[in-house]
Amino acid sequence: MNDMTLTERNVDIKDIKIAASNVQVHYGETHAIKDVNVSIEDKTVTAFIGPSGCGKSTFLRCLNRMNDTIQTCSVKGNILLDGEDIYDKRVDVVQLRAKVGMVFQKPNPFPKSIYDNVAYGPKIHGMARGKSELDEIVEKALRRAAIWEEVKDRLNAPGTGLSGGQQQRLCIARAVATEPEVLLMDEPCSALDPIATAQVEELIDELRQRFSVVIVTHSMQQAARVSQKTAFFHLGSLVEFGETGQIFTNPNDPRTESYITGRIG
Amino acid sequence: MKTSLDRHSGGSLLMQSTRTKRRNAAETRFKLYGIAAIAVSLLMLMVLLTTIVSKGLGAYQQTFITLQVELLEKKLDKKGNRNLTDIKKVSTFGYAPLIKASITETVEELGIVTGLKAKQMAGILSKGAAAQLRDYVIANPGRIGDTVQFRFLATSRVDGYLKGRVSRSSIENDKSIAPEHLDLVDSLIEAGLIEKTFNIDFIIGADASDQRPEAAGMGVSILGSLSMVLVVLALALPIGVGASIYLEEFAPKNWVTDVIEVNISNLAAVPSIVFGILGLAVFINYMHLPMSAPLVGGLVLTLMTLPTIIISTRAALSAVPPSIRDAALGVGASPMQTVFHHVLPLAAPGILTGTIIGLAQALGETAPLLLIGMVGFVASNAPDSIASGLLSPNSAMPAQIYEWAKRADPAFYERAWGGIILLLLFLVSMNLVAVILRRRFERRW
Numbered sequence: 006m007n008d009m010t011l012t013e014r015n016v017d018i019k020d021i022k023i024a025a026s027n028v029q030v031h032y033g034e035t036h037a038i039k040d041v042n043v044s045i046e047d048k049t050v051t052a053f054i055g056p057s058g059c060g061k062s063t064f065l066r067c068l069n070r071m072n073d074t075i076q077t078c079s080v081k082g083n084i085l086l087d088g089e090d091i092y093d094k095r096v097d098v099v100q101l102r103a104k105v106g107m108v109f110q111k112p113n114p115f116p117k118s119i120y121d122n123v124a125y126g127p128k129i130h131g132m133a134r135g136k137s138e139l140d141e142i143v144e145k146a147l148r149r150a151a152i153w154e155e156v157k158d159r160l161n162a163p164g165t166g167l168s169g170g171q172q173q174r175l176c177i178a179r180a181v182a183t184e185p186e187v188l189l190m191d192e193p194c195s196a197l198d199p200i201a202t203a204q205v206e207e208l209i210d211e212l213r214q215r216f217s218v219v220i221v222t223h224s225m226q227q228a229a230r231v232s233q234k235t236a237f238f239h240l241g242s243l244v245e246f247g248e249t250g251q252i253f254t255n256p257n258d259p260r261t262e263s264y265i266t267g268r269i270g
Numbered sequence: 271m272k273t274s275l276d277r278h279s280g281g282s283l284l285m286q287s288t289r290t291k292r293r294n295a296a297e298t299r300f301k302l303y304g305i306a307a308i309a310v311s312l313l314m315l316m317v318l319l320t321t322i323v324s325k326g327l328g329a330y331q332q333t334f335i336t337l338q339v340e341l342l343e344k345k346l347d348k349k350g351n352r353n354l355t356d357i358k359k360v361s362t363f364g365y366a367p368l369i370k371a372s373i374t375e376t377v378e379e380l381g382i383v384t385g386l387k388a389k390q391m392a393g394i395l396s397k398g399a400a401a402q403l404r405d406y407v408i409a410n411p412g413r414i415g416d417t418v419q420f421r422f423l424a425t426s427r428v429d430g431y432l433k434g435r436v437s438r439s440s441i442e443n444d445k446s447i448a449p450e451h452l453d454l455v456d457s458l459i460e461a462g463l464i465e466k467t468f469n470i471d472f473i474i475g476a477d478a479s480d481q482r483p484e485a486a487g488m489g490v491s492i493l494g495s496l497s498m499v500l501v502v503l504a505l506a507l508p509i510g511v512g513a514s515i516y517l518e519e520f521a522p523k524n525w526v527t528d529v530i531e532v533n534i535s536n537l538a539a540v541p542s543i544v545f546g547i548l549g550l551a552v553f554i555n556y557m558h559l560p561m562s563a564p565l566v567g568g569l570v571l572t573l574m575t576l577p578t579i580i581i582s583t584r585a586a587l588s589a590v591p592p593s594i595r596d597a598a599l600g601v602g603a604s605p606m607q608t609v610f611h612h613v614l615p616l617a618a619p620g621i622l623t624g625t626i627i628g629l630a631q632a633l634g635e636t637a638p639l640l641l642i643g644m645v646g647f648v649a650s651n652a653p654d655s656i657a658s659g660l661l662s663p664n665s666a667m668p669a670q671i672y673e674w675a676k677r678a679d680p681a682f683y684e685r686a687w688g689g690i691i692l693l694l695l696f697l698v699s700m701n702l703v704a705v706i707l708r709r710r711f712e713r714r715w
Contacts, residue, residue, distance in 0.1 A: 071599065076523055103602035113593035115612060125611070126601035176597070183601055 020047040022187055022217040023068060028082035030063055030072070037063050041082075041243045043236055045187070050209060050218045052232035052249065054225060056264065059238040061221045062110075065189050068219065069105035070098045086187070103130055106185035110192040112172035114164035114179070119156050122164040122175055123147060126183035142182055150178035151208050170201025177208060181216070188212060190220040194227065206231050225265055229253050237261045322690055329688025332469035332484060333424040333432045335395060335458065339372040340417040341407060352411045362400040365407075366392070369399055369422075382457040386450050394451055394458075396423035398478070398485050424464065426483040426681035428455050432466050435680060472688060477670060483681035486674065488689050494564050494644070494664035495633055495696075501568020501660070502575055502632045507625055509572075510579030517580075518587040519609050538577035545574045546638030554642060562643040562663035570642060571632040578631060582624020586617035619711040626704035630697050636668040645669035667693045 023045040030038035038060045045051050045068075053061035063072070070091060072078045084091050091101050103126075114122050123143045124133075133139035143160075147153040152174040156167070164175050173193060180188055190209070194202040209231045212218055222228050228235050229249060236246040237258075245252060245261045256262045281287050286294070343350060345364060347357055370388040377384060377391065384391070392399075399422040407414060423429075427447040430436035438449050458464040475487025521527045549570030553559045559566050590613045598608040614621075639645055644666055665673065667689065674686040 069600070071596065074595070074599065099602050099604050102600060106602075107596075107600035109593065109596055109600065111593055113591075113597040115594065115597060116616065125598075125603075129601075129603055129607055129611075179597075179601060 021045070022047040022087065023219075024083075024085045024088075025064075025068075026083045026085075028064065028067060028080065028084060030060070030067060030081075031077075031079045032075070033077040037241055038067070039241045041238075043243060043246055045217055045219055046234065047217045048213055048215070049234055050213050050220060050232040051234040051236065052228035053219065053221045053236050053238060054223075054228050054264075055238035055244075057223075060241040061236075061238045062191050064238070065191055065219060065221050068187070068189055069102050069107055071102075071107065073098060103183050104185055105187045105189060106180035106183060108173070108176050108180050108188065108190040108193050110195055112169055112176050112196060114167070114172050114175050116163065116165050118161045119147075119164045119167070119175060120160040123178050123182045126179060130183055132183070146178040146182035147175075149181050149208075149212070150174045151204060151211075152178060168201075170197045170204060173197060173201065173205060174208065177205070177212075181212065185216060187217045187219065190218065192221050192223060195223060202227070225253070237264065239264070322687060322694070325684065326687030326689075326691040328433050328435075329472055329685045329691075330469060331433070331466050332472070333429040333464060333466045334421045335424050335428075336419060336421050336463045336465075337369070337372045337376060338417050338419050339368055339403060341414045342368060342371075343415045346407055347411070347414050352414065354408065354411060357411055357414075358408060360404070362404050365400040365403045368403065369395065376463065377454070380457065380461050382454065382461075384450060384454050384457075386448075386454060390448075390451070391454060393446065394424055394428050394455060396425050396484050397482050398423060423482075423484045424455075426679060427451075428464075429466075429484050430681060431455060432459075432464070433684075435684070472685070473692065477665065477673070480677060480679065483677075483679050483685060486682065486685055488667065488670060488692055491665040491667050491670035492692070493659060494567070495667045497564040497656075497659045497664070498568040498571055498666060499629055499633055501565060502571050502629060503625075505568070505572040506575045506579050506628065510576050510625075510628075511583050511621060513576075514580050514583035514587060515609055515614070518584050519613065520605065534577050534580050538581055541637070542574050542635050543637040543641065545570050546641035548573065549638060550641045560661050560663070562665075563661050564644070564664050564666075565660040566642050567639055567644045567666060568660075570638045571635060574635065574638065575628040575632050578628040579621075579625050582627070583617070583621045586620025586624065587613060589620065590616045615711075619708045622707045622711065623704050626700055626707075630700045633700070634668055634693065634697060636666075636672055639666055639669045640672075645673055667696070 021044045023043075025041060025043045025045075028038055028041045029036070041060075041064060043051075043064075053065060055061050066072045067080050067084060068091075072080060080092060086101070086104065090096070091105075115125065117125075120143055123146050124139050127133050127139060127142045133142055144153060144157075147156060152171060155171060156162075156175075164172065167175060173196070177188075177190075177193070193209075194205050197205065206227065209218055209220065220228075220231065232249045234247065235249040235252040237244045237252065237256075237260075239260055245256060245258045247257075252261060253265060256265065345368060346360055347353075349356055370392050373391045373395075374388045402422060403420065406418070406420070424432075425447070427436050427441070427444070428451070431452055432455075436447075438452060441447050441449070441452075455464060471485070471489075472487045473492075474489035475485065476490040477487070478485035517527060517530065549566060553566045553569055554561055559569075594612050594616065595608055598612045599605070603611065636645070644664065671686050671689040671693065674682040674689065677683075
């Protein structure tokens with residue numbers, strides 16, 4: 006682990022974008038997330054790692070309230086986005102999700118054209134005042150997702166006709182088109198081949214300039230490559246949270262060490 | 271050293287073991303059962319279709335008799351002033367002598383020898399001939415005094431004679447026709463005055479009384495069926511799709527929605543006559559909507575079709591992958607935007623198919639119509655407006671077929687089969703539309 010190349014670390018203190026404290030999640034009888042405290046910094050990539058079923062995806066979905074769609078799911082505790090409780094009764098989830106975008110594990114483009122896929126979010130949020138403005142937003146989002154060159158000649162082709170890696174980058178373009186402040190990525194590369202993975206990872210690093218990115222991943226190498234902060238989840242608890250370099254080279258908790266060296270998982 | 275034979279201790283791959291043989295035999299048997307089942311159903315279908323076509327095709331042809339009728343002024347317009355109110359005072363009885371005179375003259379001209387009297391000779395014409403003449407005169411009073419050529423319907427007996435249903439031996443006990451009539455018909459056929467041609471009135475005309483099967487048509491009951499289907503479409507589609515969207519996408523999953531779900535599934539299995547008696551009690555007895563009206567029929571059929579539409583719509587909605595909902599919610603679409611922008615378009619082919627199947631079911635339903643009085647003799651002509659089409663008494667295609675099938679005259683029996691052909695054509699074309707729409711809207715994801 007020591008000889009693994011790590012991205013440069015920002016040690017200077019940054020703004021806290023999301024502050025989660027004492028978060029408990031229940032699925033009916035199951036206690037899925039136990040008392041998690043995490044602070045996610047602005048313009049930083051935070052990786053959630055941990056074995057399957059440890060609750061990292063569940064916790065990620067709490068951050069933009071995607072868990073609301075699951076009836077049996079209940080969330081307790083505080084999650085503050087810029088100091089505002091996102092589970093406050095006055096919060097409209099639609100506004101929240103415009104601020105906190107999400108990319109899913111499986112590429113899920115709408116069965117519409119590439120253009121419509123990206124333009125959908127800006128359209129429903131009223132971000133463009135005309136066709137030309139919308140065109141600009143779409144082009145910018147596709148460029149940011151590093152897929153513009155590949156699709157610029159076939160914007161009217163169906164998004165579902167792209168390859169897996171292209172589809173995922175299209176989904177990223179769709180997520181960044183609404184100018185979110187935080188981008189949540191739930192195992193964005195699990196369905197991709199190594200080349201597409203490398204492209205997405207490169208992309209994540211670029212996105213860090215503008216957004217706060219939270220990424221759930223099964224690949225520890227990926228976490229080490231793209232993130233500045235890493236959180237290790239195990240059996241629903243947050244075991245350790247800190248600088249990525251420190252987690253991978255000098256973990257405090259024996260469980261973290263066991264996991265990253267491959268003894269549990 | 272092992273020989274190659276030793277290595278086959280588990281049995282050679284080139285030989286089938288007993289187990290494998292039995293398994294393969296079972297598989298072959300199963301395939302044969304399948305083929306046999308398909309063959310039997312195809313055979314049944316063929317028998318059904320050939321029976322329907324062979325018995326019903328006759329209804330689309332009708333025997334007509336061409337006659338020159340002199341519209342005598344002294345009979346039709348005694349005052350000679352072409353005043354319509356005066357002309358209308360002459361009833362169909364006043365027109366009968368003109369027809370008698372015409373047929374007598376024709377027979378004499380052709381030199382046909384017959385033992386029949388003029389009145390008897392007129393018996394080969396439909397009882398509606400005089401009415402046809404009167405309608406013409408009222409529409410064209412200017413032609414009074416002229417000699418005009420008419421194509422009259424032959425009676426169902428003569429029509430049956432030309433179609434092979436009636437023969438000299440079969441009419442021995444028939445009071446309304448005698449062998450002499452058939453001789454006369456033979457002579458007229460030779461003279462080219464009687465011919466059997468395609469009869470559009472069967473498709474567009476109204477039903478006729480028991481005495482005149484030759485004049486009965488499906489047209490008005492087709493209009494009745496179409497207005498009912500319109501009512502069903504206008505009510506069942508929005509209500510059914512709305513209910514399904516709410517239940518599937520918005521309603522909390524608790525015991526209340528469970529009970530609703532079970533009830534909807536049970537409603538789909540309720541016999542249609544139950545919906546009929548419900549319609550009678552609620553729409554007619556309680557709400558006092560007009561009896562026998564397509565509006566009431568449509569309401570009853572809506573109740574009957576709703577479960578079908580709800581069940582198929584819910585199935586179509588739940589077949590849309592959840593990842594699409596996640597994607598839409600993830601970019602900040604509201605639940606309603608998610609449903610209407612993404613889920614509904616993807617579910618549309620399924621919803622359309624379900625709706626059209628429901629409509630086809632409604633179109634072919636007879637039992638509930640019996641109870642709200644939509645079965646019976648409706649001699650009225652086509653309704654003049656959409657409102658009267660919905661509110662005035664009417665029949666429906668299957669009810670009309672049932673009505674004809676229970677009448678005594680075998681000529682009606684032929685018309686019932688003919689009506690079934692029309693009904694099947696409607697159903698097949700609706701299913702075809704369903705298939706085409708499905709193909710067109712189907713999208714991959």
